[in-house]
Amino acid sequence: MQEQQTKIVLELQDITKRFPGVLALDNVSFKLRAGEIHALVGENGAGKSTLMKVLSGIYPKGSYSGTILLHGTPVEFSDIKESEQHGIAVIYQELALVPYLTVRQNLFLGNERRKGLRINDIEEYKLAQKVLERVGINVSPDAHVIDLGIGQQQLIEIAKALLKQAKILILDEPTAALNEQESENLLEIIRELSKEGVSLVFISHKLEEVLSIADSITILRDGRSIVSTVDDDKTVNLWSEKNIIKYMVGRPMEQRFPREPHNRGDHILSLRNWTLYHSERKDRTIINNLSLDVFTGEVLGIAGLMGSGRTELATSIFGTYNGIVTGEIEIDGHSSGPLTTEACIAKGIVYLTEDRKNLGLVLNMSVQENSTLAVLGRLTRHGLVVDSFEEKKAARKYCEELTIKTPSLEQRAMNLSGGNQQKLVLAKWIMVEPRVLILDEPTRGIDVGAKFEIYKIINRLIERGMAVIMISSELPEILGMSDRIIVFHEGQIRADLRHEEADPEKVMFYATGGIENGKA
Amino acid sequence: AGNQETSDGIVIGVSLPTQREARWVRDKETMEAYAEELGIDLRMAVADADMAQQASQVENLLAQQVDVLILAPHDASASASLVKRSVAEGVPVISYARLIRDTSDISLFMAIDPEEVGRLQGKFLVDTVGPGNYILMAGAPTDYNATLFFNGAMEYIKPMVDSGEINVVAEQAVENWLPANALAIVENALTAANNKVDAILAPNDGTAGGAIVALEAQGLVGQVVITGQDAEVAAMKRIVAGTQTMSVLKDTRILGKAAIDAAVKIAQGETPDTHGSTIDNGAGEIPALLIPPIVITKDNLDEVVINSGYLERSQVYGE
Amino acid sequence: MEKPDSVLLLVREQIERNLKQYMMVLILGGIWLIFTILTGGLFFTARNYTNLLQQTAYTAIAAMGVVLVIVAGHIDLSIGSVVGLAGAVAAYLQVYHGMPTFIAILAALLVGALIGAWQGYWISYRNIPAFIVTLAGMTLFRGILIYITQGQTISPIWDSFSAIGQGYLPKINNACRIHDSTLYLTVVVVFLYNILQVSFYLRKQRNLLITLPGALQFIKQLLVSIAIIFFSGFLILYRGIPYSIILVFFVALLYSFIATKTPFGRYVYAIGGNREAARYSGINIRKVNFSIFVSMGILASLSGVVFTARLSSAAASTGQGFELDVIASAIIGGANPLGGEGTIIGALLGALIMSSINNGMSLMNMSADIQMICKGLVLLIAVWFDLSTKNRK
Amino acid sequence: MEKPDSVLLLVREQIERNLKQYMMVLILGGIWLIFTILTGGLFFTARNYTNLLQQTAYTAIAAMGVVLVIVAGHIDLSIGSVVGLAGAVAAYLQVYHGMPTFIAILAALLVGALIGAWQGYWISYRNIPAFIVTLAGMTLFRGILIYITQGQTISPIWDSFSAIGQGYLPKINNACRIHDSTLYLTVVVVFLYNILQVSFYLRKQRNLLITLPGALQFIKQLLVSIAIIFFSGFLILYRGIPYSIILVFFVALLYSFIATKTPFGRYVYAIGGNREAARYSGINIRKVNFSIFVSMGILASLSGVVFTARLSSAAASTGQGFELDVIASAIIGGANPLGGEGTIIGALLGALIMSSINNGMSLMNMSADIQMICKGLVLLIAVWFDLSTKNRK
Numbered sequence A: 001m002q003e004q005q006t007k008i009v010l011e012l013q014d015i016t017k018r019f020p021g022v023l024a025l026d027n028v029s030f031k032l033r034a035g036e037i038h039a040l041v042g043e044n045g046a047g048k049s050t051l052m053k054v055l056s057g058i059y060p061k062g063s064y065s066g067t068i069l070l071h072g073t074p075v076e077f078s079d080i081k082e083s084e085q086h087g088i089a090v091i092y093q094e095l096a097l098v099p100y101l102t103v104r105q106n107l108f109l110g111n112e113r114r115k116g117l118r119i120n121d122i123e124e125y126k127l128a129q130k131v132l133e134r135v136g137i138n139v140s141p142d143a144h145v146i147d148l149g150i151g152q153q154q155l156i157e158i159a160k161a162l163l164k165q166a167k168i169l170i171l172d173e174p175t176a177a178l179n180e181q182e183s184e185n186l187l188e189i190i191r192e193l194s195k196e197g198v199s200l201v202f203i204s205h206k207l208e209e210v211l212s213i214a215d216s217i218t219i220l221r222d223g224r225s226i227v228s229t230v231d232d233d234k235t236v237n238l239w240s241e242k243n244i245i246k247y248m249v250g251r252p253m254e255q256r257f258p259r260e261p262h263n264r265g266d267h268i269l270s271l272r273n274w275t276l277y278h279s280e281r282k283d284r285t286i287i288n289n290l291s292l293d294v295f296t297g298e299v300l301g302i303a304g305l306m307g308s309g310r311t312e313l314a315t316s317i318f319g320t321y322n323g324i325v326t327g328e329i330e331i332d333g334h335s336s337g338p339l340t341t342e343a344c345i346a347k348g349i350v351y352l353t354e355d356r357k358n359l360g361l362v363l364n365m366s367v368q369e370n371s372t373l374a375v376l377g378r379l380t381r382h383g384l385v386v387d388s389f390e391e392k393k394a395a396r397k398y399c400e401e402l403t404i405k406t407p408s409l410e411q412r413a414m415n416l417s418g419g420n421q422q423k424l425v426l427a428k429w430i431m432v433e434p435r436v437l438i439l440d441e442p443t444r445g446i447d448v449g450a451k452f453e454i455y456k457i458i459n460r461l462i463e464r465g466m467a468v469i470m471i472s473s474e475l476p477e478i479l480g481m482s483d484r485i486i487v488f489h490e491g492q493i494r495a496d497l498r499h500e501e502a503d504p505e506k507v508m509f510y511a512t513g514g515i516e517n518g519k520a
Numbered sequence B: 001a002g003n004q005e006t007s008d009g010i011v012i013g014v015s016l017p018t019q020r021e022a023r024w025v026r027d028k029e030t031m032e033a034y035a036e037e038l039g040i041d042l043r044m045a046v047a048d049a050d051m052a053q054q055a056s057q058v059e060n061l062l063a064q065q066v067d068v069l070i071l072a073p074h075d076a077s078a079s080a081s082l083v084k085r086s087v088a089e090g091v092p093v094i095s096y097a098r099l100i101r102d103t104s105d106i107s108l109f110m111a112i113d114p115e116e117v118g119r120l121q122g123k124f125l126v127d128t129v130g131p132g133n134y135i136l137m138a139g140a141p142t143d144y145n146a147t148l149f150f151n152g153a154m155e156y157i158k159p160m161v162d163s164g165e166i167n168v169v170a171e172q173a174v175e176n177w178l179p180a181n182a183l184a185i186v187e188n189a190l191t192a193a194n195n196k197v198d199a200i201l202a203p204n205d206g207t208a209g210g211a212i213v214a215l216e217a218q219g220l221v222g223q224v225v226i227t228g229q230d231a232e233v234a235a236m237k238r239i240v241a242g243t244q245t246m247s248v249l250k251d252t253r254i255l256g257k258a259a260i261d262a263a264v265k266i267a268q269g270e271t272p273d274t275h276g277s278t279i280d281n282g283a284g285e286i287p288a289l290l291i292p293p294i295v296i297t298k299d300n301l302d303e304v305v306i307n308s309g310y311l312e313r314s315q316v317y318g319e
Numbered sequence C, D: 001m002e003k004p005d006s007v008l009l010l011v012r013e014q015i016e017r018n019l020k021q022y023m024m025v026l027i028l029g030g031i032w033l034i035f036t037i038l039t040g041g042l043f044f045t046a047r048n049y050t051n052l053l054q055q056t057a058y059t060a061i062a063a064m065g066v067v068l069v070i071v072a073g074h075i076d077l078s079i080g081s082v083v084g085l086a087g088a089v090a091a092y093l094q095v096y097h098g099m100p101t102f103i104a105i106l107a108a109l110l111v112g113a114l115i116g117a118w119q120g121y122w123i124s125y126r127n128i129p130a131f132i133v134t135l136a137g138m139t140l141f142r143g144i145l146i147y148i149t150q151g152q153t154i155s156p157i158w159d160s161f162s163a164i165g166q167g168y169l170p171k172i173n174n175a176c177r178i179h180d181s182t183l184y185l186t187v188v189v190v191f192l193y194n195i196l197q198v199s200f201y202l203r204k205q206r207n208l209l210i211t212l213p214g215a216l217q218f219i220k221q222l223l224v225s226i227a228i229i230f231f232s233g234f235l236i237l238y239r240g241i242p243y244s245i246i247l248v249f250f251v252a253l254l255y256s257f258i259a260t261k262t263p264f265g266r267y268v269y270a271i272g273g274n275r276e277a278a279r280y281s282g283i284n285i286r287k288v289n290f291s292i293f294v295s296m297g298i299l300a301s302l303s304g305v306v307f308t309a310r311l312s313s314a315a316a317s318t319g320q321g322f323e324l325d326v327i328a329s330a331i332i333g334g335a336n337p338l339g340g341e342g343t344i345i346g347a348l349l350g351a352l353i354m355s356s357i358n359n360g361m362s363l364m365n366m367s368a369d370i371q372m373i374c375k376g377l378v379l380l381i382a383v384w385f386d387l388s389t390k391n392r393k
């Protein structure tokens, strides 16, 4: 561990950044010491991402006030290239990959290996293979990013930043889309980098991670820096999740998972012989002959590794899967073939996507318009005209219920912080008053306070007689909230556990393809 | 007419510039009907008012081993290279309707001279109106033939403009020959001149139609002399109704048949008889067969257009 | 939500949200001013104003249709050919088969709807880019048009038909020196506008939504009312309101309504903004896209009817190159060529800007080449001016 | 990595990645077959094949330029006008000022580059949608063109100039019955192709990257070599390779290189695929966009030079409507109208498909209206066929 007095490599002084109607950063100061891992935490919308964008030149000089000192000298960046030239690399919260390009092309984008005028393909290949291995992802450098899941994309982003060999590396919620194992792998890489002398800023809502890895912590609330261990000489070792939460939220929080015992009700949804074919290779199945029963009054957790096919299962139920789907779906005793999305919503089955930016939101529409998009047909007069008052009321009600932080309902979705965008997608689906709510990584990028709110909402929905299917790569969440857990491996259900039976080892055992003794 | 026996096996290629204007459709129909009558293999290619497309079509006709090429170019000046290529392959060319310039390889020119049409229009205005306020419209600014028409008309108009007898209220080209554009031009010109207009030079019947709509709106129809050309049915109806003053007939039926006859002669190695008339195309004197354009007015319409069989009486006068 | 700040915020927001339109109005005003000076006042006379409106009508109608197409992220290159074909069908039926105006127009609209359905089918159910489908359509329908007309101009159509493009609302009392019926119409429109605004205002207040302060609301209504009266005053002093402008007015109302007040309209914007998110929200993208093209076909054919009526005839070249004017109008009016943004009123203003430029230069009797050069530059500068004052990213 | 599977995977991937092009080649083959049957073999003769290539050359050159424009998410409507203007400048300098061919062409290319810089400036540094800038450019440059030509056709140009559009590589031995120089050229090209492939293959193996199995690599090279020989065989039997095709060949090589092997090319795809991601990767978007339009200007003017050479003259109407052919070629060749996807080879094939349709129908002596109808339908069906076999989303 570094010495207390290690020199400060980077200092942000009195940074103030204003957006129309929002004071995102209010005189924030931040110090980063050489070779340390510095955690930056705070509620959704606290200003973490904005601070880092000021630092990296996304918000160029002149668009904020305050000073940036790099090794003691003031610097100003007018674009990303400049901050990169000073050895600063950033992994942004919003994934910034080009879908039609290949993994290799994305990895070296803006940072090509050249040989004279041309790109040195062979060197890029070799480097790509190495770095992909290092971040622990098994995809070909020639694969197209559009074909990758969100978790894989996150790893590509990390690999891309590693290739820049920065002196200061900023990671904005890098583990939000990763499962435990991958996260652990990433944390290990971060520790190595820190040992190599790289200074890192680590933004995360997963407080266990923060505590396990950080050398220092700075906490932001409402655009102000509340405390920083660099100033107070407190060591991180003395910190606990509880007092981080206290600083973040402004009040203590006792409990992480407000699980209540539920009473399982009737059969509401069943799948029979459910088979999904690969969208391009029609001879290959992603899920083969799956059967599944869902009951009202229960939270059904689905655990599994990345790429195990959970998202595909959910999208196939919801009618948005891109390949062929066969099998039967039974709702309230009526059985039929796969449904269209429209029909699903009409029957009260809704799906919260794991990819809020590309699949969840129309970013240039307002908060209000996004929130009502799925129920617009119901908010009409005579089934024809949108009742703007009803619409506004509904939007306001759900935004308040989910504590979405926005200056007005007219704000464009693209201007919300990542976590608030996630809440907005959730608001859209709760507004439907669904009977079966399928959540895919619902708390990705959400702060602890808001997570707790979402769990309470899940409980409320269950009490009203709904069913919730929760796909999540966060084991504590699955274990903490589910009444029943099924574990996925390569498109198959490997285990079906009651809340009481489940523990982390068991779930991981099945998720990695383990088979029960005696049956093997 | 050609002889059935000897015209056997002759392949004549025809390349026309467009099918968007009625006169070329008539050319096409006339030639096709006549060739069928003679039992001649006629290869007809029609471009869509596009020189590059026409160049390709000529190449494609040559690839079909035609014996003679009747070429009615979209742009006469741009067609010398087509003639050159064609003659290099041993295919003689008849320059049809428009005079291909700067090449001496043309076997025969047969046409209604576009500048002559313009001259008729200009002379008509100067004769019937004389001094006064004029609106002058030219055809599409991108169309070389439009320039020729306009230049012809200006031979008569320009001197009177210079002498101050004619006051030009507006002088504009009609983009794409579109009647709607002509309508807007005349509307605006009438506004600018506060309706004090005596004559309108409209380059063809279509644009005249647009101009007349503007006149109607101001109650000036019949009071303003307006030209045209092509003897379109719609224009004939207007001349009968007195809303359009004149048009110019280019009787392409004669031309079409004559072209086929000449082509057959050339294919058989003979020289068509032009009674010694020639025309200078910049590269020398070319044998020429010229058919005079005729001015149509209300007075001679029946005789020139209907009695000659160019149009049916019912087409112009209704049932 | 906070109260004291929020009124100011609302005013600011209202202004900002509508800045695009306001800016366009300012630019239009600037163009008018310049031409008025350059033509020695001729540009801004009742007569030229009426001409200008009539020269705008058919572009405006098609432009309002293409806004939805562009907002949804598509394009339509076949507009010019559809305009020509639909106009020719109507004229053909009337001139050669003596069909009454009403039937002929209905047939033209039907042809437009069928064309729209054809193109919509390929685009939405066969996933072919609209660029290709409508480019093919452009050639295809022009071919059919040439086949039908055989190069002949089809005319004359009946007076009842021409009236749509050339006629005016009749006077009630012919002896009246000003145009009485247009006056009454103006009064009715101003009255209705104010009634609707006030009732909406009160309903907002009843629902406890934030509203403008009463004084500001009053000023806003007053300004709009004065503008309406001023501009229809021109019409009243000349020949009254042309039928084609009444048509434009109705189409504008209907399409503004569709775009902003119906679920369908919202879906169009959602599809253009993020197609996948729209799909994941249960929107039937195919149906919406299909409907957009049917609507486009109908408006293009309506535009063709007005076009034919204006010229009292139909020809093979009608509408050539027209699609570019139409699309340009929509984009000048703020539609984003990549989809997701655009307004009906913007398209209307865009069409008016385009035809003002044409009209002004033609009044100045510029030669065709100089006109083209100026038109290109003015177009560029107008849009630049518009965008730069709004400093979008 | 796994060895046995991965080779199969690689083969499969290679095939899939190139499926788009393979499919286009198949469709092209289908079109050729149909026309060969319909024209009784005339279509597929050495002579018509040569004609076809020459009829494609100028479209192909501009289409390769517009691919980059479309991939980056823009459009260029001014191509036709730039083609006309650049061609006219060259012809003007030669016909009226006696400039030698080389200088005249250089001047035309310079004009193209300047136009590209002008448009690029407005698009990248003033953030005006390319649609507006190039629509304004379309009018503006056409206006300048009319001003220069004054409606006159400028001709005749010198033989050295015309040769670019009409001439062929000269024979070395004139007595030779076949076209010897083209034959040698073919041999050289086939030789170079195989050398390059083999050296790349070996380099990959040396670096332990996955490669095709030797046999497959051999078959691939063999097939390509045979295809080259077959098609240039046609040229050898007729008049040899036209200069314009040599030009197309070089532009294709250069632009394929730029698009796939240089950082610049990669940036173009990145900007079109995800502009924000490109920005976040530190790419100077403005500079890239600017360069794209300069490149487009130069290729458009090169196309204009070939155009002028082909007709031995320049006229005010040259290139009217040409932009649509060019853009259509690129999109038929797989460019995504919304940006991010597209290839140079695709554009080349697209241009060839377009002109094959035109050539075939003209050989059949269809009348213009029927041709237009068929062309529209064939265009649609070809793209549909292409897409449906690939079932993209």
Ligand SMILES: Nc1ncnc2c1ncn2[C@@H]1O[C@H](COP(=O)(O)OP(=O)(O)OP(=O)(O)O)[C@@H](O)[C@H]1O
Binding pocket: A019, A020, A022, A023, A024, A042, A043, A044, A045, A046, A047, A048, A049, A050, A051, A093, A405, A406, A414, A415, A416, A417, A418, A419, A420, A445, A447
């Ligand atoms: N471009 C923008 N325009 C307007 N407001 C913005 C913009 N970007 C961010 N904001 C606002 O600034 C505030 C801070 O946002 P920021 O993204 O920095 O939050 P964050 O701490 O990263 O939150 P999260 O944990 O949810 O990612 C939020 O209220 C957000 O709505």
Ligand SMILES: Nc1ncnc2c1ncn2[C@@H]1O[C@H](COP(=O)(O)OP(=O)(O)OP(=O)(O)O)[C@@H](O)[C@H]1O
Binding pocket: A146, A147, A148, A149, A150, A151, A152, A279, A286, A304, A305, A306, A307, A308, A309, A310, A311, A312, A354, A473
């Ligand atoms: N469009 C596509 N084309 C090809 N393969 C795909 C595509 N989409 C997904 N896949 C593959 O399907 C498999 C399952 O995808 P996915 O990662 O969404 O599963 P998951 O269990 O939901 O995991 P995650 O934890 O990432 O949500 C993966 O192997 C993925 O690479």
Ligand SMILES: [Mg+2]
Binding pocket: A048, A049, A050, A093, A172, A417, A418, A419
């Ligand atoms: Mg953030």
Ligand SMILES: [Mg+2]
Binding pocket: A149, A310, A311, A312, A354, A440
């Ligand atoms: Mg998933």
